[in-house]
Structure formats: C-alpha cells, structure tokens
Amino acid sequence: MRLAIRAGLCFTLALLGVSPCAGAAPQTVVLYGDDDYAPYSYVENGVFKGMYVDILRLAARAMPAYRLELQPRPWKRGLDALEKGQVFGLFPPGRKTERPYVQPYSAVLYRESVVLFCHDAVMRTPRTRFPADFAGLTIGVNTGFLLSEKLMAPARAGLLRLEAAKGNEANLKKLALGRIDCYASDRGAARHTARRLRGELASLDFTLHEVLELSSEATHIAYSARNTPAYKADFIEKMNAALLALRQSGQLARIEGAYLR
Helix, strand or coil: CHHHHHHHHHHHHHHCCCCCCCCCCCEEEEEEEECEECCCEEEECCEEECHHHHHHHHHHCCCCCEEEEEEEECHHHHHHHHHHCCCCEEECCCCCCCCCCEEEECCCCEEEEEEEEECCCHHHCCCCCCCHHHCCCEEEEECCCCCCHHHHHHHHCCCCEEEEECHHHHHHHHHHCCCCCEEEEEHHHHHHHHHHCHHHHHHCCCCCCEEEEEEEEEECCEEECCCCCCCHHHHHHHHHHHHHHHHHHCHHHHHHHHHHC
C-alpha cells in the first residue's frame, strides 16, 4: 500500500512539473546538437563530440533525476524540429528575434567570436581600424556563413571584397597561398582547422595570425516553445544551475582551453 501511495504521489508531482521523486528512474531528455560545427559539436568516426557536447555531459552529472541524451543533427534540420516542437532543445544557437518558437534560452554556454585573420604580407602595413585600414582587400568567408553587418556594409559600399569558399579548410589554404588577403571566421573553428592542417600550412611557411575581433555572440541551449513536458521548468532550472556552477568552478574554462588554444 505504501509503495502504491508513493508511486501515486511521484506521478502527481511529475504532472505538476516538480522534480521526480528520489529513487525514481531518471527522466530521459533529448537535446539535438549541430553535427558539423567543429570544434564545438561534430561527428567524427560515428562519435558525437566537441566542446559543447563535453560541457553538457559534464553538467548532466549534477542532475541525477535526468538522463541526458545528445543526438547530432544537421543544423537546419535541428532548427526545423525545434520550431515544430519535435525536439525539446537544440544547441548551440545565439539569441535571434526571428525565432519566436524558442522559449526559453538557457544560461550561456560560451561566447563565440568572429575574428579576422590576415596574411603576414598584408600586415606589413599597420591595420588596426576596421574597415578603413582594410580598404581594397579581399576577405574570405565561408559559404553559407551568416555575416554580420560589420562585414556586409563595407562590402556593399565597395570598400572591400568578400569571397566565399566552402569551409575553414579551403579558406585557410587560400589565405596561406595569398589568394585572399584576410579571412573572417569563428575563432575556435579556424584555430581547430589550423591545428589539423599544421603540417600542410607549415610547408607553405604560414602561421595563423589573428588581427582583430569583428563580433561576438553568446550561445545557448534553445528550448522549444512547443515542447512542454511536465519536467521542463525543473530541467531548465537544474541545467542552468549546473552550467553556472561549472563556470564558477573553472571547469568550463578548462574544457574551453582544451579545444580552443
């Protein structure tokens, strides 16, 4: 009888959105993550890995009432599933006003930065002010990369030229060969690729040098406004608390350093 009463109480609490009772089986929670966004989240040899994957798995250790399942998805497919309420949450978007289907965003995972890398020959002339000091140069960008107005405005005005190529590897090779003057990219993604290409770039007598930061954006878990299980508020509260605790303890900084230095 006592077991039956306890089971009924746990079920009632779950319906009210309160944490599952101690001793109950953990609640499985599925989050989708970008499957092609190295070094943040990506699939390699069939394994889902990356900085955000490590951060979320570590945070989940402090949440015994939940079993976190991270599943890789192509980014656009993940956003579509989030909008339709087919998945509980998706990482790692920045805040976008054009996404009313997100409610809410989590605590900050990391702050990504778009920076400008330039060939040493280009930097023989001092260049510190953007875009004035970069007039007439060709800047490489990744095909499909969402460009900030800081880059688009001078390009539209004809002050500089943007040239797209598919991915970090292609652009870094073009930069090393002097086929573009500079390259605008996410800092972590470019450094990750440069490490992977270290031998090839060294043979071209090229070292990746960051010139200046163009923009930065905080990243989050985006929770679907249309996916509202009873545990939603409790999970979000506990995940936010876990992320904050990891930040304060310095554990997030260590994970970031392992991927981005």
